[in-house]
Amino acid sequence: MKSIQEAHPAFRKRVYAGAPIVETPLRAGYFRHMRSVFNRNYFTNDGPLVRELEKKVAHLHGVRHCVALCNATVAQILVLKALELEGEVILPSFTFIATAHACLWQNLTPVFCDIRPDGMADPASAERLITDRTSAIIGVDLFGNLCERHALRGICRTHRLKWIIDAAHSFDCGEGKRRVGQSGDAEILSFHATKFFSTFEGGAVLTNDPKLAERLRFLRNFGFRDYDDVGFLGINGKMAESNAAMGLASMPFLEKRRTRLKKNRELFDRLLSRIPGIRLLEAGEHDRTNYRYVVATVERSEFGISRDLLIEKLAKDNCVARRYFYPGCHRMEPYHSLKAKTDGALPVTEMLCKKILCLPSWFESPEKDIPRIVRLIERAALPGKRVS
DSSP, X not given: OOOHHHHSOSXXXXXXXXXOOOOHHHHHHHHXXXXXXXXXXXXXXXXXXXXHHHHHHHHHHTOSEEEEESOHHHHHHHHHHHTTOOSEEEEESSSXXXXXXXXXXXXXEEEEEOBOTTSSBOHHHHHHTOOTTEEEEEEEOBTTBOOOHHHHHHHHHXXXXXXXXXXXXXXXXXXXXXXXXXXXXXXXXXXXXXXXXXXXXXXXXXXXXXXXXXHHHHHXXXXXXXXXXEOSOOOBOOOOHHHHHHHHHHGGGHHHHHHHHHHHHHHHHHHHTTSTTEEEOOOSSSSBXXXXXXXXXXXXXXXXXXXXXXXXXXXXXXEEOBOTTTTOGGGSTTTTXXXXXXXXXXXXXXXXXXXEEEEOOOOSSHHXXXXXXXXXXXXXXXXXXXXX
């Protein structure tokens, strides 16, 4: 016999961490752009909508060049290819696996550094790993917060390394007056469906280096420099017009989206603060952020149950939370079997991987849904309790 909780979950439909954000008026704009695509009968190969999107994203971030691609993983692979890197690349293990995979696809050896308690790469840990085989450091922005750009950039300059930033989470974020895209040799955005800004699937490279941008445009189109003139080993990494249409339709809603997400996070923060052992990670206290992610840590000794058991209990009420980026790249394949190079045991990475909890953040009725989630969390450690 099913329990009452299984028969009557708190949410009738599942709510997901990272559910796509699609405002109702956005759809009209998308279909308007798509009518122009069909009227032109021009669907891909550096179409007019892709070029328009590149200009708008570059302008928004204050950089000279934006190169749109089919996804952020291909974008990183092509950046590594265009920079002609060899040997080893240092990056945090606390990141999405694609950051490491892109290196291995380019026959580069990922070397994993530890992180600070906020999840960002620890510059001291990264610098300890530099050898004569190191060619670059990849910093990773997380949850709309920026990695330690000043320190990592200084380390790269001192050791003459390339400086790449995985900015998948930080579309339209900034550090003081500087927006994402203005620091590294290349900064990589993700436009995946789960992100603050989406083109269904997609990505882009931001750079102020005109030669790098030009080469990326060749590489994303099989290496063609001109008609019947192939000058590089390229690949098909182009963004289609339908994806660019989604991006262009989303642009007018960015500030309203940011404001709404900020209010949602503030409500979570206020309500969760009363629960022992649940703490939100900082977001945007010192810099510009997009507030896309509501991320907490679960301290088992205070809360009473583990993060993983809490996720299981939330799922029974159709609230699908996520654990980022468990168990860390160094413990995933193929890196675990390859005995990946690391800065020791990565103690902070190991600790945070067991505590991080990413909650749903986009709702039709946040004033009802967010308190409902908080009540589920509050009662999760108490057997037999549920939201009525």
